[in-house]
Amino acid sequence: MTVSWSGSRLAKSLLIALICLVFIAPILIGLIGTWLPALGYLPGLNSNYDSSRYLSLDAMAQVFAHPSTVASLKLSVGSALSATFIAFVLSQWLCLNLYRSALWGVLKHSIAPLLAIPHLAFSVGLVFLISPSGWLMRLVSPVLTGMSIPPDWLIVNDTYAASLTLGLVLKETPFFLLMSLSALSRFEHQKTLQIAASLGYSHPVAWQKLIFPQMYPQLRLPMLAVLSYSLSVIDISLVLGPNAPATFAVLVNQWFGHSDLNFRYLGAAGASLLLLLVLMFILLLYIIEVFLKKATKSWLVAGAKDLAKEVVSQWMAKVTLFFMLLVSVGCMAGLLVWSFSQRWRFPDALPELYSLKYWQKSGLQLLEPLQNTAIIGISSALIAVLICIALLQWQSKVQLGSAKPGFKKSLLWLIYVPMLVPQVSFLFGVQVLMVRLNLDGQLLSVIWIHLLFVMPYAYLTLAQVYLRFDERYLQQASILCQSKWRAFIYVKLPMLFKPIAFSFAVAFAVSVAQYLPTLYIGAGRVNTITLESVVLAGGSDARVSAVFALWQFILPLIVYVAALVIPQICFRNRREL
Amino acid sequence: MLKSTQKKSVDSAALYRYIAVALLTASSPSWALDSKETIAEQWQKTLAEAKGQTVYFNAWGGSQTINDYISWAAKSVKEQYQVTVKQVKITDTGDVVSRILAEKTANRTTGGSVDLVWVNGENFRAMKDNELLADAYTQRMPNYALVDTENKPSTVYDFTTPVDNLEAPWGMAQLVFMHDTEKLSVAPTDMASLLQTLQSNKGRFSYPALPNFHGTTFVKQALLELVDDPQLLTKPVVEADFARISAPLWVYLDKLHPLMWRGGKTFPKSAQQMKQLLNDSELFISLSFNPSDASNAIANDELPNSVKTYVHAKGTLGNTHFVAIPFNANAKAGAEVFANFLMSAKAQLHKANPTVWGDPTVLAMDKLSADERKAFAELPLGVATLTSEQLGKVLLEPHSSWVSALEKAWIARYAK
Known part of the structure; x- marks a missing residue:
């Protein structure tokens, strides 16, 4: 004992x-x-025994001399920052607005299945769903659109990486929700809310001023993780992202796999640059945090003042949650239908021929x-x-x-x-x-x-x-x-x-x-x-x-x-x- | 720590080069003396050594059809020679080259993770230049004698790089186009008419973004058709002349891209994805390196039967794809046995069948037995496949240095 x-x-x-x-x-x-x-x-390379290159920044200079680098970095940084920011804000907004609603239980129970969908499977499903020849278009064509061939719209693999960002937002929001629930369980949030209500704080204000600041320390790390992940993700970016140029992580991976082995230097330099970027963003976040803390100090302690239109935003949050679930279910359903199809051409809403062949073979x-x-x-x-x-x-x-x-x-x-x-x-x-x-x-x-x-x-x-x-x-x-x-x-x-x-x-x-x-x-x-x-x-x-x-x-x-x-x-x- | 690893690796590289040179000089006289008898004897030894080995065959795994064929071949060598073959399905041969390079960097000269790799062109040259390949071996393989090295020059010059018995020919490829006749009844006959066709069918053709293999091929095909003197392309690219020689290509592509799928702002990921897009009617024209691709896809409902194959009037690019053994392969004998099987009449016949894969053979018909010749002659021609006459002239690949030059220029123009 x-x-x-x-x-x-x-x-x-x-x-x-x-x-x-x-x-x-x-x-x-x-x-x-x-x-x-x-x-x-890189001693394995025969063709490059030029010792003057050892311990030089040549490779890094080459990275920046590569024509795709700058555009590619912009795409990566843009999609990663916006995906992280949107997913984070969305998750907090959903928590705030759904906390007291009947959908709180739905939200809690939908996190696990949403998290279970692997990123790659989700992105493949999303392409099946939203591309111009995807399931959504097939469902409304040709009856509503009059189209018998798919339109030439730049929806997936778009040059702004918007579809990649959408995919990331849809996949990362459930993760933030999970982390938020776990952060909520850390303190007596119900009691806090009750006391706040008795002091005249409306629910949204109480949440923003009293609950969120207590949750945030637990969310900081997940946020950085999501940011780093979004910056360096390859498989989803290949499916949803742009390709002329691709995002920076994909470009780096291309360099690592290039038939000209001298590109390995670029690959390694690019990979190191990616790490620098992540470190830079961690620092940036820290600075923003300090700044926001100072800027919001007086607001945080200014007491109760109702600003938000609770009913409208609660209703919107419900719609958003419903939409997120619908897209996820749609993705998986699209995959399911494709997996049993044998022949399925545009604009048929469902396959012309079905088959179990692909499941049997895969088994x-x-x-x-x-x-x-x-x-x-x-x-x-x-x-x-x-x-x-x-x-x-x-x-x-x-x-x-x-x-x-x-x-x-x-x-x-x-x-x-x-x-x-x-x-x-x-x-x-x-x-x-x-x-x-x-x-x-x-x-x-x-x-x-x-x-x-x-x-x-x-x-x-x-x-x-x-x-x-x-x-x-x-x-x-x-x-x-x-x-x-x-x-x-x-x-x-x-x-x-x-x-x-x-x-x-x-x-x-x-x-x-x-x-x-x-x-x-x-x-x-x-x-x-x-x-x-x-x-x-x-x-x-x-x-x-x-x-x-x-x-x-x-x-x-x-x-x-x-x-x-x-x-x-x-x-x-x-x-x- | 840095210093010691640096020293060690440099030493080992020197050692390795010494070994390579020693092997090369030591073994070349014995090849010269090889009589039929010793080839047969040597082969018996290889067969005995191979028994029970496991061969990790690193091969692009993006096509179910090809994966199925490899499984079939693996099963055959297992039954016949007790060699186990496992396909390591890869997305990019460059990754495999990287891995072998990592092993070389780490001084692993035996027991490598790759026993056999499906390779050609640029990747072969990179492996050859960096001494990542096993010493020459195809001359020792009984079935190599059946290869049509005389009439198929690409079996000995891989994108103009001398093969030097470092890789075993596996199959022939020729660039073909496929069009959905229901959507586009008349197929283009050259690059100029492709441009014209797209003017009234905006957005219905594309090609994969470079450095994708098929994308590079399309650009090379365009260059061959547009350049004043195609002979210039057989020589190594000279930087000073590159801009001048390639100028017509960029003029053409600048006109073509706005008429392409998504206005040329984004590109399909691969020729395989283009096949799917052809099925979805997003594209009306797609391309492939396998003349039987369309027939094969129609047979398994991947494409509608309205799809037909066509080529450009003045010929299209053709090449050979190979299998190669890395310098540090763990199961060299097993890899040789498998590579030899892949070149056998039986394996080549099965592969050439359009319901299986439809990949053209590397063998010379006149080197086969009468029965084998007959079997090849009786192979069904797929519904959408061209006869060898219709396939027309095969254009040889430009000198391999053009690939990286074109890729670099393309990326600088269209992927920035």
């Missing part, structure tokens, strides 16, 4: 060492491995990729959740004052590093590292690299709920069970089983969607459903793309459903959980 199970110094140092080794070392080495060629050092072909995806996803998510629990348990002890803080804050930032550093900016280096250690092309290495990306999301989804756990339950249980361990396993874990399972599901979905890390580290040998989908999403056969995109959606969906259902079945006898 007296043995403290996580407070021991040894365990703590081990945990820290493990996190550094597992999470930080590959990224650091990966970054260096990318910076070296960016500075002109055989995808046996191994699906198995790999499941093994990698389950292992990385499980390890991530276990590490998170260990970390959080330690953190909750710190909160209670029964353990010393140590370097808790900095440690937590380390977990988030993989989420903030653009993947292209270090994967080339990690690849070389893995090859050197003879670890490439192995399932275990892929699991390891997935763990890097999965861990921050597992932590983000679990932390708030876990830390809010009322430790008095545990204290009571420890006294009754005579063992801290047993109390932990029989009382705390079951009580937190639901959020833990959900965090596992989120982590699993993140793992399933990983494209570049799987490609680079798996050496193509560790085949997953996402690799197969990206290869076929090149657009050849709509029927095959649809089947593969749906397979990519099915695995995370199963796990999300399981995460909701299993806790209910396991703890039927404890209804209050």
Whole structure:
């Protein structure tokens, strides 16, 4: 009973060492491995033994001399900033306006399935839906439009990256909503709202002045993660983004894959530039934050004054939520119809011929990729959740004052590093590292690299709920069970089983969607459903793309459903959980 | 740390070059002495060594039809030679070249992750220039003797780069166009009439943005048709003359782009996507490197049967695609056995069938047995496929240096 199970110094140092080794070392080495060629050092290339290029900024100069670079950077920055900003504002606006409405439950329950839709599957579905020859046009043609051939409208792959931005907004808003709910659970927001109401604050004003400022610290990091992701995303950008020029991450990836191997220098320099951009935006956000804090200070404390027209905006929020759900359902439905079609031409609203052929064929072909995806996803998510629990348990002890803080804050930032550093900016280096250690092309290495990306999301989804756990339950249980361990396993874990399972599901979905890390580290040998989908999403056969995109959606969906259902079945006898 | 890795890698590169040179000088006399007997003996050894090996075949995986063919071939070598072949489906051959480069950078001279790669043109040249390929081997393969090296010059010069037995010919390609006769009854016959056709069918043609392979091919085809003296293109590009020689191309493209799909502001991702767009009637004209593509697509309902194939009157670009073994391949013997199988009459016949893939053979008919010749002659011609007479003249690829020059100029004009 007296043995403290996580407070021991040894365990703590081990945990820290493990996190550094597992999470930080590959990224650091990966970054260096990318910076070296960016500075002109890439010994594998025969054609370029010009030592005068070593440690020079030639490659970076070449990046800026490339005709596509500036336009491409503009597209990337524009789409990433606007997608992040719109998705963030939209999520906050939805929270504010739907909080007291009947749709709050709908909102809460729609987050999980929306998150389960992988980005790639969603973008393929969106193209099927909104392109000029897409399903929407087919539904209204030729009856309403009089068109028997699709119009030549620049809707997807548009030169302003608007369709890419739309895709990102639709996919990132649910993530912000999830993070907002978790931020809300951290403090007594209901009580705050009640008190505010009794003081004459209208609901929107109370939310803006009292709730949002308390939520924001928990949303800062997710916002940066979304920004970094949007800046460096490749698979969605290939499907929805412009291509003359493409977004910068796609351009960098093209350089890494260019038939002229000297483009590797440009690739490495471009990848490093992408990292610089992310760092710059982090700094920018910090400055904006400081500025806004100062600027809004007097407004925040100015008391109650009703400004917002609550009814109208509540109604609009409902419409928006409905629209978001409709588009997502439409995307998935479009994929479903395509996957069962044999012949489907414009302007038929539905296929002329149906077939099960593509599903049947895919079943055989995808046996191994699906198995790999499941093994990698389950292992990385499980390890991530276990590490998170260990970390959080330690953190909750710190909160209670029964353990010393140590370097808790900095440690937590380390977990988030993989989420903030653009993947292209270090994967080339990690690849070389893995090859050197003879670890490439192995399932275990892929699991390891997935763990890097999965861990921050597992932590983000679990932390708030876990830390809010009322430790008095545990204290009571420890006294009754005579063992801290047993109390932990029989009382705390079951009580937190639901959020833990959900965090596992989120982590699993993140793992399933990983494209570049799987490609680079798996050496193509560790085949997953996402690799197969990206290869076929090149657009050849709509029927095959649809089947593969749906397979990519099915695995995370199963796990999300399981995460909701299993806790209910396991703890039927404890209804209050 | 930086210093030590730098030193190590440079040393290893020097060592590697030494080994390469030693291998080259040591083994060339033995090829010269190769009699039929020793080829057969050597091959028996290779077969024995290959037994039980697993070959990771890195091949573009964007077409279900081709993937199915590769599965068929893999099954065949498994049964016949106990060699396991796994297709690593890739989106871009450049990624594979990158990976091999990363392995070379990390000093991995054996046990590489790639055993065989589907390659040609620029990627082959890059691999050859950077010594990423295994030493010459196709002369050791029994079925290589069946290849029509005499009448198919592109089997020995890959985009003008000498093949030097470093890659095994797999299939022939010729640029063809496809048009939906229901929407566009008369097909263009050259670049000028394509422009005219689009004037009354605005937006119904496009080509993938460069550096996409098919996009580059279309631009090269246009250049070949528009240039005053096509002979100039067989020589390496001279920077001083590039602007002058290519000037008619840019004049043409400047006129063509506004008439293209989405006004030439965005481009299809690939020729495969163009096929889908042809089916959706977004495009009326698409292009392919496989003369049987349309027939094949019609057979599996990817395209309507109103689609027909056509070529330009003065001929279209043709080339050969190959498979190559990287310098550090883990299962070299197995890769050779598989590459040899791909060149067999059986595999080539199956591949040439338009209901399977429809990829033209690299073999010489007069080197085959009478039965095999007959089987090739009896292959069905797909509903939308042209006969070899109709396919007309095959234009040879310009010197490979033109690719990067054209790509650079194209990007500077249209992707900024």
